[in-house]
Amino acid sequence: MREISYTDALREALREEMARDATVFVLGEDIAEYGGAFGVTRGLLDAYGSQRVLNTPISEPGFTGAAIGAALTGTRPVVEIMFMDFIGLVTDQLVNQAAKLHYVLGEQAPCPLVVRTAGGGGRCYGPTHSQTLEAWFMHVPGIKIVVPSTPADAKGLLKTAIRDDNPVLFIEHKMLYSRRGNVLEGDAALLPFGRARCITEGDDLTMIAWSWMSAEAEAAAKELEAGGVSVDLFDPRTLAPLDMAPLEESVRKTGRALIVEEGCRTAGVSAEIACRLFECVHEYLDAPIRRLASPDVPVPASPVLEEAMIPDRNAIVQAAIELVQS
Amino acid sequence: MGWTLTLCTTYDSTSVRDETRWENIRAPNSESKTKEFRLQGRTCMYRKIRCAMQELIDHYRTMLVIRFFEEEVEDLFSQGVVKGTTHPAIGQEAVAVGACAALRPGDYVTSTHRGHGHFLARGGDPKRIMAELFGKQSGYSGGRGGSQFMADFSLGFLGGNGITGGSIPVATGAALSAKLQASEQIALCFFGDGAANQGTFHESLNLVAIWKLPVVYVCENNMYAMSMPVGDAFAVTDIADRAAGYGFPGVVVDGNDPIAVQRAVETAAERARQGEGATLIECKTYRLSGHSRGDQRHYRTREEEARARAADPILRLREMLSADGTLSDEDDVSLKDEARRVVSDAVTFAQESEYPDPTTLEKGVFA
Numbered sequence: 163m164r165e166i167s168y169t170d171a172l173r174e175a176l177r178e179e180m181a182r183d184a185t186v187f188v189l190g191e192d193i194a195e196y197g198g199a200f201g202v203t204r205g206l207l208d209a210y211g212s213q214r215v216l217n218t219p220i221s222e223p224g225f226t227g228a229a230i231g232a233a234l235t236g237t238r239p240v241v242e243i244m245f246m247d248f249i250g251l252v253t254d255q256l257v258n259q260a261a262k263l264h265y266v267l268g269e270q271a272p273c274p275l276v277v278r279t280a281g282g283g284g285r286c287y288g289p290t291h292s293q294t295l296e297a298w299f300m301h302v303p304g305i306k307i308v309v310p311s312t313p314a315d316a317k318g319l320l321k322t323a324i325r326d327d328n329p330v331l332f333i334e335h336k337m338l339y340s341r342r343g344n345v346l347e348g349d350a351a352l353l354p355f356g357r358a359r360c361i362t363e364g365d366d367l368t369m370i371a372w373s374w375m376s377a378e379a380e381a382a383a384k385e386l387e388a389g390g391v392s393v394d395l396f397d398p399r400t401l402a403p404l405d406m407a408p409l410e411e412s413v414r415k416t417g418r419a420l421i422v423e424e425g426c427r428t429a430g431v432s433a434e435i436a437c438r439l440f441e442c443v444h445e446y447l448d449a450p451i452r453r454l455a456s457p458d459v460p461v462p463a464s465p466v467l468e469e470a471m472i473p474d475r476n477a478i479v480q481a482a483i484e485l486v487q488s
Numbered sequence: 489m490g491w492t493l494t495l496c497t498t499y500d501s502t503s504v505r506d507e508t509r510w511e512n513i514r515a516p517n518s519e520s521k522t523k524e525f526r527l528q529g530r531t532c533m534y535r536k537i538r539c540a541m542q543e544l545i546d547h548y549r550t551m552l553v554i555r556f557f558e559e560e561v562e563d564l565f566s567q568g569v570v571k572g573t574t575h576p577a578i579g580q581e582a583v584a585v586g587a588c589a590a591l592r593p594g595d596y597v598t599s600t601h602r603g604h605g606h607f608l609a610r611g612g613d614p615k616r617i618m619a620e621l622f623g624k625q626s627g628y629s630g631g632r633g634g635s636q637f638m639a640d641f642s643l644g645f646l647g648g649n650g651i652t653g654g655s656i657p658v659a660t661g662a663a664l665s666a667k668l669q670a671s672e673q674i675a676l677c678f679f680g681d682g683a684a685n686q687g688t689f690h691e692s693l694n695l696v697a698i699w700k701l702p703v704v705y706v707c708e709n710n711m712y713a714m715s716m717p718v719g720d721a722f723a724v725t726d727i728a729d730r731a732a733g734y735g736f737p738g739v740v741v742d743g744n745d746p747i748a749v750q751r752a753v754e755t756a757a758e759r760a761r762q763g764e765g766a767t768l769i770e771c772k773t774y775r776l777s778g779h780s781r782g783d784q785r786h787y788r789t790r791e792e793e794a795r796a797r798a799a800d801p802i803l804r805l806r807e808m809l810s811a812d813g814t815l816s817d818e819d820d821v822s823l824k825d826e827a828r829r830v831v832s833d834a835v836t837f838a839q840e841s842e843y844p845d846p847t848t849l850e851k852g853v854f855a
């Protein structure tokens with residue numbers, strides 16, 4: 163066990179998987195000498211050379227499409243899309259190509275593609291560099307979605323994503339890159355998809371949060387604990403597949419659920435989780451399931467507006483208290 | 489008012505910018521002459537241009553404002569006073585100023601992530617631009633857009649864009665609407681070398697060509713897209729050559745020469761207004777600053793930067809103006825003081841402005 167940053171953990175996953183499997187290669191903008199906008203791929207060029215660490219021009223649909231073609235024909239590409247907002251440009255490639263081809267071409271070839279991208283706000287980067295868009299892709303059959311919040315999850319799940327035979331959208335978070343935590347080496351670091359992580363245990367309410375919101379919820383849970391409210395906090399870690407069983411079991415125990423989401427409220431991930439919970443455990447609920455999410459607005463650049471928009475630990479504490487009192 | 493005759497040649501981009509020559513010959517009555525010729529397979533312009541000294545002084549003044557504005561913004565960012573991100577146009581002032589000088593009021597301009605200079609050159613209010621960077625209510629977008637999203641529709645300035653290549657289709661649409669409404673407006677579309685590899689670029693150029701829309705494309709080739717040198721991103725030497733693939737002219741000009749840019753845009757704008765269609769003008773220039781805050785610039789050498797700094801468009805224009813006797817040292821000092829005052833007034837205005845009211849967050853999503 164060593165304590166490293168989320169960024170280092172991601173880099174270790176890439177390094178280890180590139181060393182293990184010569185068909186793994188990375189491509190994206192400014193990922194070679196520059197090491198990527200957030201430094202994740204730093205050093206890979208020196209270690210693996212320019213054949214396997216490909217700097218691309220600013221042509222997201224083109225190079226993501228190329229990665230899909232390469233994935234269908236025997237390699238394991240890992241694409242970096244600098245900011246998640248730019249996923250808008252590659253949505254056709256992901257939705258109409260990557261997610262479908264295995265199925266519609268009669269299961270002849272898998273599409274082992276990973277698309278890594280940095281989502282989320284918190285840095286005042288403005289409307290096209292701050293969005294949280296995982297909900298878009300949860301609606302698409304054939305894409306797995308990973309939303310790690312700790313270095314161990316980042317490393318373990320990225321390694322698993324690279325070995326997975328399906329397209330995986332791997333969503334990192336700008337606010338988490340410097341987060342530190344313990345990680346394991348090699349295969350011991352691997353983590354399966356579809357396994358939620360219980361962060362804190364408690365009886366008063368069930369809280370569900372992922373990515374940056376998981377870290378904020380953890381801080382909120384500590385505060386709530388100090389105030390006498392005990393929280394069963396879960397991080398699903400992957401949204402597709404989504405591990406509902408422990409969440410359902412928790413709600414049977416607590417009777418209350420709060421789902422925290424950085425993305426916009428309408429048709430968000432939390433709507434799906436809430437509905438699934440309701441379908442299975444409605445008779446155990448002591449209060450309506452509560453969603454805490456961003457309002458339905460573009461992410462503004464101004465610090466005061468961005469702060470007002472994105473849920474934080476204080477908003478989580480307040481929502482939790484309201485929920486246990488209801 | 490005297491006239492100065494300027495001789496500027498576009499250059500062969502393989503031997504780069506040092507080839508560009510300025511000669512100042514007093515020749516009050518000479519006419520502007522343009523000769524186009526092919527050099528190593530590319531179209532070059534050789535022009536003798538008359539221009540009013542006052543025009544050059546005005547260019548110099550605006551270029552100074554842009555330079556000092558961007559330097560101030562870099563400072564404010566590194567002090568953490570201004571948050572988020574910013575992309576300074578330091579070194580690229582001649583493109584913005586030359587291009588905007590060729591436009592008429594009412595013409596449309598679309599900009600990029602590196603757009604403060606474009607906006608200032610188009611007549612944007614430095615105070616409201618600065619306030620936007622501060623995230624204040626008095627900014628052009630009420631603090632919502634930040635560095636990459638500011639516009640002033642009353643100036644025809646349709647805004648920067650946070651998506652590389654994102655505003656290129658907007659220029660197509662503006663030109664289309666001008667054509668549909670039979671106005672005399674044209675659309676000038678600024679974009680970087682990096683954006684020329686987006687699909688939006690290629691699709692837009694084709695649409696504009698087949699619809700014969702009045703667009704002037706101004707590519708600011710500053711030699712890099714973030715860390716990627718143009719030599720790695722293109723298999724052709726000149727981005728201007730791509731125009732041929734869509735059936736309209738492409739020209740290369742010295743982007744550090746405001747007059748070269750201005751005259752090229754004037755010619756292209758005239759063509760566009762006559763209904764003859766688009767032109768792609770590639771302005772070779774250099775981003776003297778880092779891409780954005782925190783860029784260590786490991787992808788290029790300090791020697792290369794020093795060479796580029798020697799071709800700094802502001803220094804060059806200043807040298808030309810003083811060699812010619814148009815600008816005395818005292819004039820220079822007072823122009824600089826004046827430009828610095830514009831910038832410091834903008835900072836004061838931004839500092840003193842209010843932040844937007846957070847309760848307005850959800851207003852205006854729909855019209």
Ligand SMILES: Cc1ncc(C[n+]2csc(CCOP(=O)(O)OP(=O)(O)O)c2C)c(N)n1
Pocket residue numbers: 191220222244248251575601602650651652679680681682683684710712713714775779
């Ligand atoms: C679709 C998209 N991809 C990537 C980026 C990140 N990015 C911002 S500016 C930039 C470089 C743009 O290069 P260029 O067009 O040459 O403009 P310059 O920065 O040199 O002015 C990149 C990669 C972005 N904002 N949008």
Ligand SMILES: [Mg+2]
Pocket residue numbers: 680681682708709710711712713714
């Ligand atoms: Mg560039």
